[in-house]
Amino acid sequence: MSRPTRTDVARYARVSEATVSRALSGRVDLAITKDTRARVLAAAEALGYRPNPTAQALAAGRTQIIGLWMCLDYSRYRAQVVDRMQRLLRQSDYCMAITDIEEEIGQHHSFTRASRVPVDGLIAFDTPTAGSIFARDSRTEHPCFVSMGAYWDPHTHFVGVDLYAGAVEAVEHLVSTGRKRIAFLHLAAQDPGSAKARYDAYCDVLQQAGLETQFILAPAISVADAHRSVREYLQARSGVDAIFCLNDDLALGAHQAITALGMQVGGEIALVGCDGIEETELLPCPITTLRQPVEEMCRLAWQFLQTCMEDPSGPLQQRILKPRLILRASSDPASARQKGGDAS
Amino acid sequence: MSRPTRTDVARYARVSEATVSRALSGRVDLAITKDTRARVLAAAEALGYRPNPTAQALAAGRTQIIGLWMCLDYSRYRAQVVDRMQRLLRQSDYCMAITDIEEEIGQHHSFTRASRVPVDGLIAFDTPTAGSIFARDSRTEHPCFVSMGAYWDPHTHFVGVDLYAGAVEAVEHLVSTGRKRIAFLHLAAQDPGSAKARYDAYCDVLQQAGLETQFILAPAISVADAHRSVREYLQARSGVDAIFCLNDDLALGAHQAITALGMQVGGEIALVGCDGIEETELLPCPITTLRQPVEEMCRLAWQFLQTCMEDPSGPLQQRILKPRLILRASSDPASARQKGGDAS
């Protein structure tokens, strides 16, 4: 009454178990007569047989599963990465298992204990602690590991984005268009890792330009939180003529707040976001943003991981990509003059 | 140079392999002297040994992994479910592997082929096709399966939400507060499954009340899309005094559009969303919404799955929960009179 195994199929088809494996392997280089193969396939079909992936993995020494470790939260940017990564892996006949990992690592204080899913390799995306914990545990942790996104670690394979350079370009753009009182909209708590580079860039550029810094703090990453924080800030003091936002979700909230206060985005107040999610383009006044190189980041991470799986003792692979500043009407006078201007 | 196995630990600690397994099992009911256990633990530590989860799974006949199949998209509601489910599973010493599944099923036309991750059980959340495909393949598919969310199938264990009843209550609320020209904001394409119940409820209640239906179509689920669609719709025609939204993301966009047009949410135009995401509460004018019973849905789904794993031939378990209408200032005069009124 239990699930049929190779033994059952072999008996039913009157062949050996090895022949069953050969017939079902899908490999064309294995010699097998048409008739035998057909008999095995018919038997498997009749019995409802499916190979046991666990046994296959143990025998073959690999699972064809790649783990994707990330935080699953409310962000279109992350959804883009999941989708892109999944397509890449499928093309190579791998399957992807996502684990919402940060809290797990915190609970278990160890890398592989955080997830029992047997993987051939791991990609961690935007996880502050995974990289350093893997580096610490690497002697006893077997799977190949590539870190991707915002949190650089010197000891792991890594595909990152130069958030600092991107942010410098974005803030310099605001300065170059004549903005003098540029506020930085970021988070009251958490996420110091990815925020740090953008924070530093903001401070450095403003100091360079002889301008004063000012900060608007949102309690969490959400359109609504950003809306409220920006509205209250702008109501309390006047003179802000630009807002640089930690990410696009916050920028959307800022856009909403500015509009609600009867001001014009790109007019009284310029606005720049980060990450390049689609929504920034669809507003009546499209928002200038730093687009993340999602496509290339995923492609490189998978390439690094494949290289590592072929030769785990190979050299350290690291690559830093640059985000691309997409000028739009929310900050760029030239874009604003064109209808719905978008320089992408 | 390869990963150490139980054999290496046994040799190092000068005990048998069975003793190694016993010492590392963590089970207190197995007899083992303190000294032996300490020697094994020391050996494992020295060699950096970790049990191979694939081999453990094959020997024990279970993986302690539960698969969560869902669409990963831009929705706080889904993130809530992931988080809640993960906590529940961890409490029972299970590990969760998420697969972004819809497209996979479409590609492979079969249930287990869609994912190689060896699971003891599967929970599908808001996946239109997973349930019916599992029902079709159930003869040959072994893992226990529970479907959860919007897409009911008569043949699988299921925890659902009565979207129709909830939506009826929401629309009747609008009618009862005197709204006469109630529009339904939904999607131009896709997602007929979850939208259908709310669409039906809207039409039925309006017909019952002798009111005319009217529809605003957003191209996709996003705040920005909803903003644009609602703005254009309201600019083109006047007289709309309420909008019932397919979900809260669309409601946020509608809120934004109404405000941008200089009208007052809860005043000229009442607004009701669906799902109960946090953002709806944080706006200057909080939005009435149908809160999904996330907590109870996850708890029941896990309970059903555990029952099924204990006895796969047990009776069909199905349960329909009701969403809860949270009255707020966007539609409810009583809430509006209280400061930031929220009946939750």
Place this chain on the structure above:
DNA sequence: GCGCGTTCTGTACGCGCGTACAGAACGCGC
């Protein structure tokens, strides 16, 4: 010291597969 129950440890096997290797079957030319 001996007997007996209890606690501990080792031997042996099974989980379901992939695959190396050996040998059987086949085809072909003479």
Place this chain on the structure above:
DNA sequence: GCGCGTTCTGTACGCGCGTACAGAACGCGC
């Protein structure tokens, strides 16, 4: 019909673990 190369199939084992069962070691009372 025979020899030889090629194609096909079966035997046998290993992957790394959990655990049943047997037997060894131990402790205790007499």
